Amino acid sequence: MMALPLIGNKQLTKKLLLPKSPLFNLPELPYAYNSLEPFFDEKSLKIHHLELHNEYALTFKSIAAREGLTHKNARDILMEISQHNDELKNVG
Incomplete structure (x- = not known):
């Protein structure tokens, strides 16, 4: 079983979850949408990031x-x- 890229990387997690920008914009993912397959398919990750996460940010x-x-x-x-x-x- 593969570990997810963010697990155990506190600095990267903080950077992604708590951006210093006052704009509160949706951060880009530091990996491709298909990089979590077969555990998380590309279509689901796009929906989660571009629609759901973006809605929380907005x-x-x-x-x-x-x-x-x-x-x-x-x-x-x-x-x-x-x-x-x-x-x-x-x-959220």
Whole structure:
């Protein structure tokens, strides 16, 4: 059985999950959509990343803008998440 590329790589995981960019954009994957086959097929990964994950990113971006948090990056917002409303806490 193959290990997934991100397991055990805390630096890469932090970089992907907590981008420093204040734009809250969907990050590109550091591997091809078919690289997890046969455990995760290309079509499913594209749906998960381009549709589902992208929807979470857009929702987070929208709520952050409404709450006046666009001057902060995602990492800082998540570090102080207890100070924010439940809608922002439960985006994804």
